[in-house]
Amino acid sequence: MDKSIIDYTLYLVTDQTLLPPSRTLAETVAAAIKGGVTLVQLREKTKSTRAFIAEAQALKLICASSTPRTPFLINDRVDVALAVDADGVHVGQDDMPVRDVRRLLGPDKIVGVTVETVEQAHEAIAGGADYLGTAAVFPTATKKHAPGFAPLGVAGVREIVQAVAGRVPVVTIGGIGAGNAREVMHGGLWEEGRRGLAGVAVVSAIIAQVDPEAAAKELVEQVRPWVRSVALPLSQAPSLARVVREKSLQPIRSSMDAASLALVDDVAAAFTKLKATKPLVHNITNFVVMNDTANALVSIGASPVMSHSIEEVRDIVKISNALVINIGTLSPSWIASMHAAGNKAKELSIPVVLDPVGAGATPFRLQTCLSLIAALKPRVVKGNAGEISAIAKALGLTDTDTGSQAVESRGVDSVGSLADPGTLAALLALKTNSVVAISGAIDVVSDGTRVARVENGNAWLGTLSGTGCTATALAGAFLASAQDPFVAAVAALVALGVAAELAAGDDGGVVRGPGTFKARLLDEIYGLDVGKISAMARLSVKER
Numbered sequence: 001m002d003k004s005i006i007d008y009t010l011y012l013v014t015d016q017t018l019l020p021p022s023r024t025l026a027e028t029v030a031a032a033i034k035g036g037v038t039l040v041q042l043r044e045k046t047k048s049t050r051a052f053i054a055e056a057q058a059l060k061l062i063c064a065s066s067t068p069r070t071p072f073l074i075n076d077r078v079d080v081a082l083a084v085d086a087d088g089v090h091v092g093q094d095d096m097p098v099r100d101v102r103r104l105l106g107p108d109k110i111v112g113v114t115v116e117t118v119e120q121a122h123e124a125i126a127g128g129a130d131y132l133g134t135a136a137v138f139p140t141a142t143k144k145h146a147p148g149f150a151p152l153g154v155a156g157v158r159e160i161v162q163a164v165a166g167r168v169p170v171v172t173i174g175g176i177g178a179g180n181a182r183e184v185m186h187g188g189l190w191e192e193g194r195r196g197l198a199g200v201a202v203v204s205a206i207i208a209q210v211d212p213e214a215a216a217k218e219l220v221e222q223v224r225p226w227v228r229s230v231a232l233p234l235s236q237a238p239s240l241a242r243v244v245r246e247k248s249l250q251p252i253r254s255s256m257d258a259a260s261l262a263l264v265d266d267v268a269a270a271f272t273k274l275k276a277t278k279p280l281v282h283n284i285t286n287f288v289v290m291n292d293t294a295n296a297l298v299s300i301g302a303s304p305v306m307s308h309s310i311e312e313v314r315d316i317v318k319i320s321n322a323l324v325i326n327i328g329t330l331s332p333s334w335i336a337s338m339h340a341a342g343n344k345a346k347e348l349s350i351p352v353v354l355d356p357v358g359a360g361a362t363p364f365r366l367q368t369c370l371s372l373i374a375a376l377k378p379r380v381v382k383g384n385a386g387e388i389s390a391i392a393k394a395l396g397l398t399d400t401d402t403g404s405q406a407v408e409s410r411g412v413d414s415v416g417s418l419a420d421p422g423t424l425a426a427l428l429a430l431k432t433n434s435v436v437a438i439s440g441a442i443d444v445v446s447d448g449t450r451v452a453r454v455e456n457g458n459a460w461l462g463t464l465s466g467t468g469c470t471a472t473a474l475a476g477a478f479l480a481s482a483q484d485p486f487v488a489a490v491a492a493l494v495a496l497g498v499a500a501e502l503a504a505g506d507d508g509g510v511v512r513g514p515g516t517f518k519a520r521l522l523d524e525i526y527g528l529d530v531g532k533i534s535a536m537a538r539l540s541v542k543e544r
């Protein structure tokens, strides 16, 4: 068997005990192969050696008679594999060491190894493994786990895929079915979607089904577009946004033009990069939101540090990848710290994002914002319509220039909406040499040349104090790794908006008010993956 062309897309692991009543393993495996299973592993934990061999012989015949021939592996038992001349063996961490398996089976057979950690992955490859299966991605009842074992989660799987760096194919297993296969495959992607998992392994999602052929067909259709057994050249990597939409992971809500789809791809790539780099984000922020924004940052995959003492802010910013300045609960000593940290960040080219909370409410806040903008040249300024209107007005932009009547502020909230937020954002961006984001039911972001409208989000966001501050903190996390501050600001608003939509679900009574929404929002920020972002981003972008 030519090992270089083995297709790991849909890897079936058997379990007799899960068969529906009066079904045989042989007929189920035959149907599953017909449906699209690309590789079969016979796993037997209770049968006698003789019965195991008999079963293996029967399944080997079924696999051999399919076109193309389906590779057939044995779990754990090298002796059984040798007895039936199977295509290979899959071993776990407690089974025979991979070097010994290789020695016994020879160079031509396939040897796969289950790995729980990056170290085990390196070890297995060094020992001669042809492919790796990660430990369970999600909890599953199919396999007994060692005490203390926690499922890897999609992020844990991606960490292994990244560490393997394409040296051998990697599949993952554990609680995967039609409901989450795409999520797992998307989550395993890295390097802008060029690299990723070679496939998924399933047990009950096929074996326990009344119609295993249909189950396999559905799974293979979901998984196939996302298989990255070898890295795709960038030129051939399909647009993430386009592929997801074509495969209709979510109904296409708006027909997007090429520029908008390209921006969705940039946002998805920024998200992947954020997850891979875990940026440290220094926040000088207000007392109201400090805990919420720290948790939002942790949930999206960044490391927050909240620090405002003049004695240490320069030292904190030095080791950080981005600085978030939020003037929500301002006092003179904090202003000094904001300037000290911001100047250090400027000196070290560490990106700064400013949230001018309540800039329209008092001269003290407005003056502070103007001096921070002048001194620090933040890469992104994110405010609501009232805050941005106040800054624009103070910098000499009139309502005639912007085509909108300036929006008033009431404390930290803005009252009313702008007729043409795109022009205001673009003119202020040119004036301040930063990207300006105006949040609201529809968010508008501009760098002076491009204007993006982000439609994600829902009204629940407006029922919580500080969600705008969360958007700004997330922009800090994206800024840390994104080349383009325009993409970073859009990505933050898309991420928060998508998470909010998922948190609300189709509502159905799960969100009873701001309290349940808040908890669910954090869960959904935590659960974001590149597939959800690509499929659900609702935005448009235009050149001015």
Ligand SMILES: Nc1ncnc2c1ncn2[C@@H]1O[C@H](COP(=O)(O)OP(=O)(O)OP(=O)(O)O)[C@@H](O)[C@H]1O
Pocket (backbone or CB within 6 Å): 357, 383, 384, 385, 412, 413, 414, 439, 440, 441, 442, 443, 456, 457, 458, 459, 460, 461, 462, 464, 465, 466, 467, 468, 469, 470, 471, 493, 496, 497
């Ligand atoms: N009605 C709405 N529909 C959709 N999204 C909304 C709505 N209202 C607010 N949002 C979203 O909520 C987030 C916060 O925006 P908002 O303009 O309320 O910020 P803010 O006024 O600065 O908030 P805060 O001062 O409370 O932090 C943004 O991501 C925005 O897209």
Ligand SMILES: Cc1ncsc1CCO
Pocket (backbone or CB within 6 Å): 286, 288, 289, 328, 329, 357, 412, 465, 466, 469
């Ligand atoms: C309510 C409030 N007051 C100062 S900062 C803040 C959080 C929302 O901006």
